Amino acid sequence: MNPSVVPAPGAPAVRARDLDVVRSGVTILRGADLDVPAGEHLAVLGPNGAGKTTLLHLLATYRFPTRGSLELLGHRLGRVDVRALRPHIGFVSVALDPLLEDITVLRTVAGSAIGSVAPPAAVLDEPALVTAAHTALERVGVDHLADRRILTLSQGERQRVRIARALASAPALLLLDEPFAGLDLGGREQLVTVLDALLTEPDGPTVVLVTHHLEELPTQLRRVLLLAEGRAVAEGPIEQVLTSAQVSSVFATPLQVVRDADGRWRATGVTDENRRVGRS
Ligand SMILES: Nc1ncnc2c1ncn2[C@@H]1O[C@H](COP(=O)(O)OP(=O)(O)OP(=O)(O)O)[C@@H](O)[C@H]1O
Numbered sequence: 001m002n003p004s005v006v007p008a009p010g011a012p013a014v015r016a017r018d019l020d021v022v023r024s025g026v027t028i029l030r031g032a033d034l035d036v037p038a039g040e041h042l043a044v045l046g047p048n049g050a051g052k053t054t055l056l057h058l059l060a061t062y063r064f065p066t067r068g069s070l071e072l073l074g075h076r077l078g079r080v081d082v083r084a085l086r087p088h089i090g091f092v093s094v095a096l097d098p099l100l101e102d103i104t105v106l107r108t109v110a111g112s113a114i115g116s117v118a119p120p121a122a123v124l125d126e127p128a129l130v131t132a133a134h135t136a137l138e139r140v141g142v143d144h145l146a147d148r149r150i151l152t153l154s155q156g157e158r159q160r161v162r163i164a165r166a167l168a169s170a171p172a173l174l175l176l177d178e179p180f181a182g183l184d185l186g187g188r189e190q191l192v193t194v195l196d197a198l199l200t201e202p203d204g205p206t207v208v209l210v211t212h213h214l215e216e217l218p219t220q221l222r223r224v225l226l227l228a229e230g231r232a233v234a235e236g237p238i239e240q241v242l243t244s245a246q247v248s249s250v251f252a253t254p255l256q257v258v259r260d261a262d263g264r265w266r267a268t269g270v271t272d273e274n275r276r277v278g279r280s
Pocket residue numbers: 023024026028046047048049050051052053054055
């Protein structure tokens with residue numbers, strides 16, 4: 001790692017101005033502005049094809065904007081060696097799974113701390129890496145799976161191991177692309193609890209979470225970006241952004257958005273029946 005590239009103290013985790021992404025002549029992101037202060041967290045919501053994954057790929061430095069400026073952890077893309085910046089950015093996506101070897105959980109998580117997806121068994125001879133791996137696994141409640149092979153894990157277990165992999169390299173910015181995909185209700189609720197704890201860790205990473213369902217939003221999440229057709233439709237404090245009108249408009253469906261007393265959100269379709277009983 002290039003030691004000169006470290007997250008700039010006090011700098012926003014993300015500062016994007018007027019980002020466009022054009023691929024094969026198609027504009028996928030259009031004029032996106034985004035500010036995520038260090039230590040704050042952002043959820044990105046929007047329909048299929050809105051550009052959510054594309055935005056995360058930009059923040060992961062896997063893709064570059066066609067136009068506009070992007071600063072990550074205080075470093076401007078184009079002026080910084082992205083290979084030196086990447087170790088500070090964790091990216092969790094099922095799309096990365098094919099890169100992973102079917103080795104033990106402990107070895108894969110320990111390998112992530114040195115940026116390897118196929119680490120040699122010798123990583124387990126490094127006490128610092130093994131300790132970092134156990135700590136990361138404990139943070140997401142799956143240290144008991146340390147000796148299991150990855151491909152034997154359930155979807156929910158694997159998802160938490162993916163997050164532990166990302167945490168093992170102590171990222172300043174953690175990007176989660178649909179971490180709830182494929183989880184059953186129990187797995188979803190466990191992951192919401194894990195994320196709520198992560199979001200309130202004093203030295204934890206800034207988290208950008210892409211998700212499809214309001215029910216999956218951790219209660220500690222306070223900012224939301226709504227994307228539709230590559231445009232930022234709304235961005236700001238969660239109570240101002242997640243209104244029934246705005247969410248209905250973005251998903252092109254009449255929806256009633258409710259925040260429960262415990263801080264969890266949900267969206268349900270507006271039907272004649274729930275209109276009749278006064279639910280909307
Ligand atoms: N290389 C490419 N060339 C052309 N179009 C692309 C390319 N990559 C992505 N797209 C298109 O850009 C749009 C946004 O894709 P993206 O994967 O960012 O959406 P998303 O919001 O993550 O959707 P989903 O909820 O389905 O995951 C889609 O219409 C997609 O087909």
